[in-house]
Amino acid sequence: MxxxxxxxxxxxxxxxxxxxxxxxxxxxxxxxxxxxxxxxxxxxxxxxxxxxxxxxxxxxxxxxxxxxxxxxxxxxxxxxxxxxxxxxxxxxxxxxxxxxxxxxxxxxxxxxxxxxxxxxxxxxxxxxxxxxxxxxxxxxxxxxxxxxxxxxxxxxxxxxxxxxxxxxxxxxxxxxxxxxxxxxxxxxxxxxxxxxxxxxxxxxxxxxxxxxxxxxxxxxxxxxxxxxxxxxxxxxxxxxxxxxxxxxxxxxxxxxxxxxxxxxxxxxxxxxxxxxxxxxxxxxxxxxxxxxxxxxxxxxxxxxxxxxxxxxxxxxxxxxxxxxxVTDWQYLNLNHVTKARISQEDCIKCGRCFAACEDTSHQAITMSEDRVFDVKDDECVACNLCVNVCPVEGCITMETIAPGAMDERTGKPVADEYANWTTHPNNPSATAAE
Amino acid sequence: MAHINRENGVAAGRLDPTQVADNFTDLHPEYDGHEALVAADRCYFCHDAPCMTACPTSIDIPLFIRQIATGTPEAAAKTILNQNILGGMCARVCPTETLCEEVCVRETAEGKPVEIGRLQRYATDTLMASNTHPFARADKTGKSVAVVGAGPAGLSCAHRLAMLGHDVVVFEARAKGGGLNEFGIAAYKSTNDFAQRELNWLLSIGGIEIRYGQSLGDGITMGALQSDFDAVFLGMGLSAVNALGMDGEDKDNVSDAVDFISDLRQASDLTALPVGRRVVVIGGGMTAIDAGVQAKLLGAEDVTIVYRRGQEAMAASTFEQELAQQKGVTLICNATPVGVEGNGSLTGVTFAYTETQDGKLVTLDETFTLPADQLFKAIGQKLGDTPDALTLEGGKIKVNDAQRSSVSGVWAGGDCASGGDDLTVTAVAEGRDAAMDIHATLMGAR
Missing domain, CATH: 3.20.20.70 (Aldolase class I)
Structure with missing residues (x-):
């Protein structure tokens, strides 16, 4: 003990x-x-x-x-x-x-x-x-x-x-x-x-x-x-x-x-x-x-x-x-890709994930006639809002997309290597990798 | 020890007054403020909420519960009443367990829905207690509409029409308004004269006159109404009852359950209301349950509800069936009456067992006899005489989606009209929708 x-x-x-x-x-x-x-x-x-x-x-x-x-x-x-x-x-x-x-x-x-x-x-x-x-x-x-x-x-x-x-x-x-x-x-x-x-x-x-x-x-x-x-x-x-x-x-x-x-x-x-x-x-x-x-x-x-x-x-x-x-934002791995996953078994169909995503985020959750909620991988930026507003703990989770697998949103495979903002091409003060 | 009268036959005063009063208190007592807040907290404010879809009047339930939770029950009441002017009564009598509460996501999650009905009652009772009416009449249109029947459908229609600026005259066959809210429905669901209080509150909007003791064929005719008014709405309910169609049905102490329920609702002293020592009710709907349970609560020693099909086919909800069993009523399914026993007075009812074979109900040879001092028939109600001009469908006045009948200028809704379940809340929705279509028709024609 x-x-x-x-x-x-x-x-x-x-x-x-x-x-x-x-x-x-x-x-x-x-x-x-x-x-x-x-x-x-x-x-x-x-x-x-x-x-x-x-x-x-x-x-x-x-x-x-x-x-x-x-x-x-x-x-x-x-x-x-x-x-x-x-x-x-x-x-x-x-x-x-x-x-x-x-x-x-x-x-x-x-x-x-x-x-x-x-x-x-x-x-x-x-x-x-x-x-x-x-x-x-x-x-x-x-x-x-x-x-x-x-x-x-x-x-x-x-x-x-x-x-x-x-x-x-x-x-x-x-x-x-x-x-x-x-x-x-x-x-x-x-x-x-x-x-x-x-x-x-x-x-x-x-x-x-x-x-x-x-x-x-x-x-x-x-x-x-x-x-x-x-x-x-x-x-x-x-x-x-x-x-x-x-x-x-x-x-x-x-x-x-x-x-x-x-x-x-x-x-x-x-x-x-x-x-x-x-x-x-x-x-x-x-x-x-x-x-x-x-x-x-x-x-x-x-x-x-x-x-x-x-x-x-x-x-x-x-x-x-x-x-x-605990690090600075600039050192977070930008090549780490996750997507929301909704457990249909646990879902109680309240629709709060849909309302949150549709009204205030990335329109990445669909709602069917019979209230089945699904994630659109090509729109999901993995913001986690759906996870946070879902009343059932563990119903919505974030799945890490393995390196090499396709990120439907970007249309590119997920890179294996770590890369952060300090080296990102969009960063005006990025130090070139080569 | 409470006094119990075990005399055979049909007798009054089987229980002492305290016991009777206790038996007939509110089935679902009203929430106090704290209870309402705790209950309201459980609502998830669902998107495109299933409860709202399940409500025949489409009340915005998540919104009204949020309004309760934020300390504005009067605003919650307005949200409710805007869709359902009889929201107070529906909060008491709606079979919520098969409507809004059945589909509540917390029923899915925990098997315990948000108590929407009781929250609705809290909101509407709070508003009514303040003696205010949340709606005002629009400018007068100069149009007048006749409404036949002062039940839920007629009152809902009349209120909406009055609100829109039309003058309404309601013709009611009985001496009191409210329809089944006043004469049907178990007493423990509508205590303290609520039906009349709600009626008076509803009328306070103004522009509605009720003429009592008049019905189609008795003082008024549809033709006269059509010529005297700009539009006619029929909401007279089902005034006739189905009969067993067997010998002995005319014996003493064999009666229609609806009459027993009505007598009970109108009784000023329940201990003066006679009830059998052993009561048999035939039927499987809400009326059967209401009659059986109330007979038991009046002090009947044995009450048995007998239904000809299987329990799963009963029109009464599971909640109602369980309520009956909890009160000590016996349910027997798959038995159909084949004989009413007794010389003059009823002594028993004989049933034959049934079974479903290839989708058809078959009566078997084996029979049994239940001793009975009183028999209530609750095997359905039907439309009374209606004007020949009206087309019927399935024994009811045929209407379209806008509640229009086959006769131009005549609308219908509630139990007398085709479509929808025979529920108070459905009648309110149909009356309201008819009013909106009447309004559009009358104003478009100008």
Whole structure:
């Protein structure tokens, strides 16, 4: 049976599933129950400076978008960092860590961008026995207006500076949590690395308005007739997070920098995907907020089963395994030809593939009087839209046309050799092959 | 323990009122808002959807379900009613299991179709509850049309004509409108006086007058209607019933199932309606099922539906057959009646087994007798007397694709006309299509 033990940055945890810094990790009661439910670690909800804590709104904090059957696909929030006194949090963290020495407990921190503020709080928090720090440079709402959170994460120089302060203030691992609200994730990641960060974690939430109340003409969540942008998370953000994780993992300057993957992890498969793209572990929030702490049991059993089936013995064997296959568009093999294939046995005759192809794509699917749908190989460009809109998984698949066989669309046989855009005759800057 | 009256013969009050009320509640209870959203979510919004093709009135089902899913059931209702003004009743009585839901791709995929009928009811009920009518009359054309029969075909035709600006007078033989919606159809499919509520709502468009107690040959004649109106639509249904044609058919407690169903629908107190202890129904269609099930629900101890052919040949859908069996009704197939037993009052019915040989139904020698206090005949309805000028086809008024009869200026639709199944939804489609052709004819002639 596969060993799920995680040793991210030397921090041991029974499995690679950590709860992200968020409402689920705001207090001892929750964290104890999370550990009992099976979570490998938690990043305690972000601690702020000593003094009167921040306050939260007293109206709704969350907005959401739903898929079919009101499945929660995306959640946004306008909640701030912990609104409980620092001392209370520290006492609770100390107690929890003492009782769960084998579980990871990371302290998320956010104080003003002043060296003294960081240098003072980091050692104080370290006294709890926590395993490391996560610098919250990500929250895009509320705290950013006060020069913290994403206001820091959007300026690489600040990231590097604050990271350096923290590294000087502790021997414990320092993880820098990145905001996705930037144009190129590599700059903040590089800055964290340059500042001495032991790892980056990403993504934090994405600036968003989830919906508009059309009666009140206000964004949701609505507080007394007004709304503000909040941080978006949940299954809907996973593709954005995966790309940013992969970019950091494959970029020569940041390659090898440990990554804690965050963003819409809902199932074991999501976690495996993050890790395949270079994340050493994953952090989860929305799935727990939607289904409760018990979801981790599926993540554990699923990852374990998949690893056994694949013959992977440890987490390390998965991490980064797909990174070599992430490339630039220009290097994709233009001689690779596929065609859509519709399984008539599985087809339920809804016609969505036809509507999609006929109305919005390449008119490559025919529909007979008795609703039999077929692919016209001479028109099919293998765009995959039919596969994506088909409600029956596995009904439509893409078949690779073997080299030498005719591509009915081009009228030419499929070439055997790899050829990409860099050498394509239509590319004005192509380097001639000969 | 509920009181059960096991007295032999035909008697009222076999069950206590609570039990009867419970037995006759909605067969498919209405969705609440949450249930409707969950059900609507299952629709795939198919291209050229099979459900829409299967609907005799061609309702754009994927569109109306999407309108429900997006929080606009009133718009969904308008999509439905635009094609089928009796969409509320059809949502309740359509044999969806052999129409839209049978061909739903989720029936193919999972053996569980989108519940189109109940979603349609949710939409139309929501709209009707708002006391609004989604259609307005066009400017008056100055034309007037006579409609014979205030059943589904006649009402559908009348509404569409009124909407197009014509004045309509509907002549109805009975004292109430609605046709089979009011007098046929099992009570558990149309609860809370829905047929009358729908009728009143339909009439709220204006321009439709109903004259009750008048039928062809009784107060009106086709000739008079032709001279008094610009066009005539016949939608009087099937007013006669088939007879067994055997001795003893006139015994006490031997009656037509349609009369029992009608009496039941019109009864103000179901516990006052007498029913036999042991009931036999002869027939294999919806009427047989409706009569048999309702007899059982009234408290009959044994109810047996006997059909002369095999079960696969029954006109009643599989769903209806299963409903009957679920309610405790026994189905016997391949048996034909050969004797009505009893001196004066009915005591039993004797059947002979049948079998199909070389495509022909043959009556065998072996017989059996079912003890019975009450016998309902549900072996089909037929056209009543019709004006000689009309050409008939297969015992019905012959019409073309536009519902025109053989007589110029006279259209027909619904059960009395040739073509289509004898279903409410088919009658609505035919009435509507006749109205469109009448409109085109009248306006083209101007």
């Amino acid at each position: 596969a060993d799920l033990t995680s040793n991210f940055l030397g921090i041991s945890s029974p499995n690679p599933f950590w709860l992200a810094s968020a409402p689920p990790t705001d207090k001892e009661y929750n964290v104890r129950r999370a550990f009992e439910a099976g979570w490998g670690g938690v990043v305690w909800k972000t601690l702020g400076a000593e003094g009167p804590p921040v306050v939260n709104v007293n109206g709704p904090r969350y907005g959401a978008i739903h898929g079919a059957d009101r499945r929660l696909l995306g959640l946004n929030n306008i909640e701030l960092i912990t609104d409980r006194p620092l001392s209370v949090n520290l006492e609770e963290m100390t107690r929890v860590k003492k009782d769960y020495p084998d579980h990871a407990l990371i302290a998320s921190v956010m104080v003003p961008c002043e060296e003294d503020a960081w240098k003072e709080i980091i050692p104080r928090i370290a006294e709890t026995g926590c395993d490391g720090f996560e610098l919250n440079f990500g929250c895009p709402h509320g705290m950013a207006e006060r020069g913290m959170g994403s206001a820091v994460g959007q300026v690489p120089e600040y990231i590097e500076m604050v990271t350096r302060w923290c590294k000087a203030a502790t021997d414990l691992p320092v993880i820098v949590k990145l905001t996705p609200n930037i144009t190129n994730i590599l700059h903040p990641a590089q800055a964290a690395k340059d500042g001495g960060a032991d790892a980056v974690s990403l993504i934090n939430t994405i600036n968003s308005i989830t919906s508009v109340n059309l009666d009140a003409m206000s964004p949701e969540p609505m507080i007394d007739g007004k709304g503000t942008h909040g941080g978006y998370c949940g299954p809907a953000v996973k593709p954005i997070a995966l790309n940013m994780v992969a970019e950091i993992a494959r970029n020569p300057g940041t390659h090898g920098l440990p990554i804690s993957g965050i963003g819409g992890v809902t199932t074991w498969r999501d976690a495996a995907e993050f890790m395949a793209l270079g994340a050493g572990n994953v952090q989860v929030c929305t799935a727990a907020m939607t289904y409760g702490f018990k979801v981790v049991q599926e993540m554990i059993s699923g990852l374990s089963q998949w690893m056994d089936e694949q013959g992977y013995n440890s987490i390390d064997e998965i991490v980064g395994r797909a990174v070599p296959n």
